[in-house]
């Protein structure tokens with residue numbers, strides 16, 4: 511029998527549970543700080559009292575004071591003068607943490623993870639029911655925290671890496687996207703649109719059609735495209751990736767971090783194949799989980815199983831029939847889906863990323 515843990519570790523396990531509790535409180539305390547604008551206000555000043563922070567963020571002083579003290583005891587904030595009266599104490603956000611908590615352009619901006627976690631547990635009662643009945647939980651039930659948390663985590667990567675590193679690493683695709691006449695790109699299940707916007711900004715000629723089943727995500731995507739000045743070349747619409755009536759002809763058909771979420775991934779891959787035709791490229795980017803299940807799964811897999819048990823599997827089972835994939839979609843699973851969709855080849859592209867694996871699906875083996 512193989513297990514991740516050696517025997518005789520009961521004390522260590524108790525310690526681990528206590529640490530996990532501390533981590534959980536930390537996640538939700540950061541969630542509060544993010545949603546209520548506390549970190550932004552603290553980052554914009556040297557140090558603030560609870561009264562000043564409450565007044566700058568339109569919140570109630572007593573709650574703010576408790577949060578400031580909690581953040582300090584948790585080792586996130588620093589207190590300038592702890593011996594003075596509670597209302598006189600001034601708190602500050604160390605510069606070293608500001609990047610992770612307030613700089614949304616940074617690759618190290620991890621604050622949206624806390625929204626993803628909050629979203630993942632929002633329909634906990636429905637998730638419990640689904641485990642008992644075998645049913646699913648609709649994506650929309652996970653709410654704005656999940657969709658905006660996902661968008662916040664994708665944003666910097668898609669805006670900065672997609673067109674400068676990832677697509678240039680696929681030379682024929684990169685060349686076509688640079689060339690005239692303008693190449694058309696289909697972005698399947700685009701969420702809040704950062705991948706579509708990132709591609710449009712990096713390739714000034716391309717025309718992008720992004721779509722997603724989630725209407726609220728499409729509204730966000732449209733607003734984001736406007737802010738980033740690509741609204742004339744990037745069009746977003748509500749649509750189902752597995753719809754057999756999807757039509758068009760595209761030089762690149764891409765699906766970022768979404769095939770594992772789809773109830774009918776084979777139908778979606780068929781649609782991708784159809785839209786790419788003989789000349790277009792089909793790119794699937796999904797989680798970099800291991801080749802096969804092992805008790806000693808790496809840290810990425812540990813994280814992906816966490817999303818899977820709470821969100822991706824229940825959401826993917828909300829529609830029937832469902833392939834019941836879950837976040838941990840292994841390369842062999844995608845290969846099987848791709849072959850069933852009519853592709854003859856699947857190549858894993860040599861693009862390095864901690865979380866993503868890049869697959870190119872081909873008409874030829």
Ligand SMILES: C[S@@+](CC[C@H](N)C(=O)[O-])C[C@H]1O[C@@H](n2cnc3c(N)ncnc32)[C@H](O)[C@@H]1O
Nearest residue numbers: 664699700701722723724750751766767768772
């Ligand atoms: C994890 S999110 C990824 C969103 C975006 N591609 C990104 O990387 O930020 C998965 C997305 O798949 C969408 N989705 C799931 N099934 C879909 C389907 N059948 N058709 C279109 N979108 C779908 C969800 O609405 C959600 O926006």
